[in-house]
Amino acid sequence: MVQVHSDELLAQVAALPALPGVYRYYDADGGVLYVGKARNLKKRVSSYFQKNHGGTRIGHMIGKIVRMDTTVVRSEAEALLLENNLIKTLAPRYNILFRDDKSYPYLKITGAPDKQGFDSSGGKPAPSAAVFPRVAYYRGAVDRRHRYFGPYPSAWAVKESIQLLQKVFRLRTCEDTVFANRARPCLLYQIKRCSGPCVNLVTPDDYRRDVLHAEAFLRGDTQAVLESLEARMMAHAEQLEFEQAAELRNQMSALSKVLHQQSVETVSDKDVDILAVQVQGGKACVNLAMVRGGRHLGDRAYFPSHVEDAAAVQDFDDAADAVAAQPVEVQVLEAFIAQHYLGVPVPAALITSHPVADSLVEALSLQSQARVAAVHNPRGQRRLWLEMAQKNAGLQLARLLAEEGSQQARTRALVEALDLAPDHLDTFRVECFDISHTAGEATQASCVVFHHHAMQNREYRRYNIDDITPGDDYAAMRQVLSRRYAKLAQAGRDTPDATPPEELDVPAGEEQAVEAVQEAPGAAVPLVAEPAVEAATAAPAAPAKRAKPGGGGSAQRLPDLVLVDGGRGQVSMAREVFAELGLDLSVIVGVEKGEGRKVGLEELVFADGREKVYLGRDSAALMLVAQIRDEAHRFAITGMRARRARVRVGGSQLEEIPGVGAKKRARLLQRFGGVRGVAAASVEDIATVEGISHELAEEIYRALH
Template identity: 55%
Template sequence: MPETFNLKSFLADLPHLPGVYRHLDENGEVLYVGKARDLKKRVSSYFQKNLSSPRIALMVAKVARIEVTVTPSEAEALLLENNLIKRLKPRYNILFRDDKSYPYLHITGHEAPRIVYYRGSTAGAGRYFGPYPNAWAVRETIQILQKVFRLRTCEDSVYANRTRPCLLHQIGRCSAPCTGVISLSAYQSDVDRAVRFLDGKARQVLDDIEERMHQAAEQLEFEHAALLRDQMAALSTVLQQQSMEQIGEDDVDVIALAASGGKVCVNLAMVRSGRHLGDRAFFPSHADSGALEDVLAAFVAQHYLDSAMPAVIVCAQRLPDPALLDLLAESVGRRVRWLHKPQGVRRQWLEQAQKNAELALARVLSETGARMARTAALAQELGLEDDEAALEALHIECFDISHTAGEATQASCVVYKHHAMQTSLYRRYNIVGITGGDDYAAMRQVLQRRFARAADDPEQLPDIVLIDGGKGQVETARQVFTEYGLDISRLVGVAKGEGRKVGLETLVFADGRHPVALGQESAALLLVAQIRDEAHRFAITGMRAKRGKARTVSRLEEIEGVGARRRQKLLARFGGFSGVASASEEELASVEGISRELAERIYNALRC
């Protein structure tokens, strides 16, 4: 440790208070963040002769300084610890990927409520159901509600301006409250039944529909009775397809862990109001497969500080620190039960979650093995180091240019590292100041912007720079690298084969090596094609979005008399540019501030 940091004196001065501690190395990088009920006891325990694991011993050997923050309570220490872990990502903490917020199903507060996929705060009007483990589970539920209860999904602006039922009504997925096919009171009754279904009262809803069907038949309203019969059949099918039996109206999370091949999987099954919403598998970083208790504690702390905590959590393992559950319950303001020996249906849930964890882990191990093999094959083809550590650190960046006839030119940069695409490191570059369609100038500009400072910081330079293009693009890249004094042997062009057929690509080098045709069966080519195709996808989606925005805004801006406020009113009224473009002159003139003359001008301008 540096002479400026006196460990013995530091430990002696630590208080017997709750707080958070941070281990730092000689460069000031945070190695580990932890919380403690008693800072003095917990931090001192790291510097005893017998440490709990070799991994901890390795970390302690690198500690050069320790920082602590005292907190009013252990619960606040837990909050601070996990905020620091997510922000700093210390290399010795078990880290779970910080995903976006979980999705919900939202039934809006409109007079004719719509069902919608939703992420974000649940403090707004209407009812929110979830959270769901993934977007697919929400959309599946929306399809069920459309099929059984025929609730609308259209935007409110579209609803307000419909003059006839849409296609969803024609195929039996919406009852068309927008045009009065169903009264608002009858539609609201369907919404209420959908809410009861989502609240876990599906059997009550089924009985209600059956009773109404018999009443309609007795009153000789056979068409209505047939509609209710079909609704009841659809709901019965949904109930039969539920993969987990209902048990009351509980909100339950089922946590299962599996370890193999040096990896750990934490599988989370969500049950809300008695309905199984689906599973989600997590694969933590820096996890020791021999210390599942630590993985479980890290998952519970990191997951439930940001996500809704159910009344019951089922898991085969005991929570290592029972006080953790009390701290979490205190932070969310509710009592939570931890069941590690469940019975009956909950035991079946746990067994199924365990199977799903093992399947997910086997799939990831298989995919990881294939990716490692591809990385090794490419490294061998290019003459790079192919030991395990070098392959893990192999850093590849790929650049591509996209435009439509010179319009809205964009360049993309995608990154491959640790045997996977690193989406958080992707970048798009708007290309300006060049002749439209000049791909060489566009490539020169993006490489200059990306590597201008690489000579001062060699760590910024990837091991391989893939260029989507042949000799011309590679020569442009070579000139940029030579200008900045960078190693041109890192540049590799991917020239498309005859007819642009996949498998016929040729690798083109900037340092004079002969081009290499890897062949359709090459594992290295599979990796190159994967990275190249991802760069192309990322570039073209960005270009299309930029082009669409430019065209939409410019076409309205070019119309004399349509300023920012009128443009905003038009877009809001018709739900976007396509709605404005398809509106009639009468509909355009009905917007506040749009005269009949201006409506005619807009109508004609958008049809040129």
């Protein structure tokens, strides 16, 4: 097969400079195929177009290239940072891609140590939350006014650490508002988990020492903490203050017990990440274990996508550079390190199951502005940590393969039970609809998507349903199906002999990412945040978009199966809509609840006249149908509740008024008891609210009437 590319593209390749940089390949629909970096752009990119690659994986990718973008940088480290920022932003089809996970949790101690205003006089002033810092679980952006320790691999690890600090150092965990209104100590004081600062049962100076010791413990300076406690205990004993000495003895005993349980007495490492990778059956798992302050906090597993395709392209690049091909495990590990640490603090030491490139470690050091070391053949305690991470990676990968096999079996069972004939089992696509409202209020419809043997939450959509009789579920179903598939049907009529072209959003963040690296070489490239699925609400007649392999979007083609949560009534409404649009009726299936609405007794109702089908309580096909149906119900009801809450408090009406911000809106609602009260108030009454001028009061009155 001869690769055919436009003269314009080949001319662009010929004009590339022999400089380091990053290149992106695009297909005819604007989708990103591959993002790569090179020490020599001209040599690397030219190698793709110099010969026929046949029907190989690399040949299939090159045959799809119609456009190319390149960015020249000043060093290989800059190229690596930009490459992986673009991979995370654009989700190319032929790169190893790790899904963005939720932000890591931290342990927070409120206040800055140099701004606490501790009173060392030993007196007992009125307790202040600023004087007695609080320890808390935290997830989000870091604020310099407070101190943060972590990140931790899970919420459980943070909460366990907080419990340790309560046992040993007895720091408070209550909210500031609770602290300020206590008249007597709470239960935590009674069970010796808090020193009672809210009622002055500990002096600010003593509490400050406990805070400093807790911070030292979290940093791993445990020996220094024990020595300080011992010195204070001996000083109290010499002054015959035996009660205070006994308190410190108990504190030392509790700390020693914790250290023994954590097995860190002889460990010199403070902050270390241990990374182990396992590859099997075309799937990979990277297990990340965290050690913070010398304490092993637990681990987390990550599963990349596009492993096989990306490995084929990487092997081609290595051959073009005349270097030895890297094992797949190394490729996966390096991809994880490069992508994961773009937005996460890098510890001083990385323990890896396989050796990684020096250029990658150099880029991490450049980004974090501190020396980072990577060790792949550790000894002693580090080796034990690595062996544990490798074992966990193998267990997690085995679990994934078993689950995927089970899910694929469910998909196959459903296809066979309904006598469907998809082009390929992996591309079998189901869309399921559900209606949710409260007595006709805040009606919303949901559409959830299942394909590639999994729920694709990035493709979920919500539809606000208006202009119907409240509570009319049939009219709501008609509206959502019409809006979902009207443009698809129109595209089919406009081009009856061809597949409608895919509609793709322009990849967001690419230009910003390029500019960020060019302006601040070596710095971490800011990531583009992905909109939350929960906030997505489709516009009327929103076009359905095709999901690119491994990416988000909705389907441009008709799904293989359209599920509606309901029986004959809802199916009849769906049949009417599809008949009007000229779409295939055989794809519509209703999920009718069985006798007593019991789970496992559901029956499937068909729009094309077939008899109802009962799959059986233990049917794998019914399990999959129930999973998709329940997800549609969950997604609909959460959206409906959020919309209902906005309507009831009236925030959405007030938000639309120019000049009414969050504070003024809160004052209005508090003063008048809700939006109805604001609407019933006169202009003069509204103007009496703090911050509301007479002109703004008139504007508010007009907007609400």
